[in-house]
Amino acid sequence: MRQIITDTIIQAVRKISMEAAYDLGEDVVHAIEEFKKREESPVGKGILDQVLENAKIARNEQAPMCQDTGFAVLFVELGQEVQITGGDFYAAINEGVRQGYKDGYLRKSILGDPLERKNTGDNTPAVIHTEIVPGDKIKITIAPKGGGSENMSEIKMLKPSEGLQGIKDFVIDRVRRSGGNPCPPVIVGIGIGGTFEKCAMLAKKALLREIGHRHPNKFYADLEVELLGKINRLGIGPQGLGGTTTALDVHIEVHPCHIASLPVAVNMQCHAARHKEVIL
Template identity: 55%
Template sequence: MKEIKVAEITKTIRKLCIDANYYLSGDIRNKLTKSREKETWDIAKGVLDKILINADIARNEKMPMCQDTGMTCVFIEIGQEVHVVGGSLEDAINKGVAAGYEDGFLRKSVVKDPIDRVNTKDNTPAIIYYDIVQGDKFKITVAPKGFGSENMSQIKMLKPSDGLKGVKEFILKVVKEAGPNPCPPIVVGVGIGGTFDKAANLAKRAAVRPTEEVSSKPFYANLEKELKEEINKLGIGPQGFGGKTTALAVNIETYPTHIAGLPVAVNINCHAARHATKEL
């Protein structure tokens, strides 16, 4: 059985928190660059140029791409043959987040209670998702989630009779209502199926899926393409100034659901769609 020490997990989480905030991922940079090449609206081109320049400054000067360094979402894929030793896994994750936000000079945005609003002063606790998988893999993805985009997310419990038409209409409605608020061009994560909470979880996972990956199900791969085209026809454009580029990607994840339900959740990521991954 493979053993992983909690100290190694803490060290890795610390670095991933910093990397995700400092360095624009390659897939997002490619999407932004290609979108810039296709734009015909000068203002949209200029905004995309500035986004890329901002990312270059952040990388070169080792500073956050955005002042909102997010609430830290951590996805853990842990193999059944992995034994975590030396302490609590959850404590190790939160220690890594605290260290990353302190050492990386990242804004600490988490409050202890949603009503009292007292800052925890270390950006913990993280939002942690665990997946048990086969083998001895231990994969960590850190995705700092800013709330300019998070606040634009919605969920709706559609009726089965609403069908595909209702699903499309709801997704487009969410993006229209979001407008410029989530700092477009955006990544649109969609979760369809399961229960109320499962749909939201699927949407969150879809929002951090690499934008160059399409759904493994041909029907949903085509739906992703169709929805992206429809969203980009809305003309919201980069930072809301108009143009062809409102969405960099639409990612859809699905799950079986009840005969009486059709849950649909939309989780929006800003143009940075920050995430960093490492396998131990």
């Protein structure tokens, strides 16, 4: 067994919490630059310029690119040959989030109870998804998620008879109804199949994929391209003020499902598509 002490985990999570808030991925920057060239609305083009300029300022000044530094969502791939020592694993992750959000001057947006609505003051607890995998390493990915785009997400249990058309209609309708609210240009994460909760999880995980990378199965890769084209013909445009750049990409993840079911979930992601990972 390889031993990893919790202090190493705390430091790693602290660091990626801050990096994610300051440093927009190159894939996102590149996609915005490319879409800007083809954007037909002058106002839309101006907005994309502001977004690119903002990413530059955030990186240079180590300032959050968006004031909503999100719910800290962490995906952990824990190697089965790793032994965690020095304390509670989840407490270590939360401590890393606590330190990162405090020392990085990130906004604390988490309420201890959804109805009492009192801020916990340190952006914990994080949402932590853990998977046990072969090997002796730990991979930790943070994907801080803003409220504006999360609020435009939805899951539906379709009837199998609704089929592929039902899925397309649901996705397009969800994006259309979202308008400018999720801060377009967006990335659309889609889960198809599994159970209710598995499907939502697929949609979320789809957002971690790099922009421009297609699903390995050609059928779903083609569906991603088709939906992206349809979404960008809706006219919503940057910030919903009209234009041809509504989504930068569409990512689909699928899972086997029950004979009675056809679940589909859409997780919307704003253009501040933040994620950073570390391998310990």
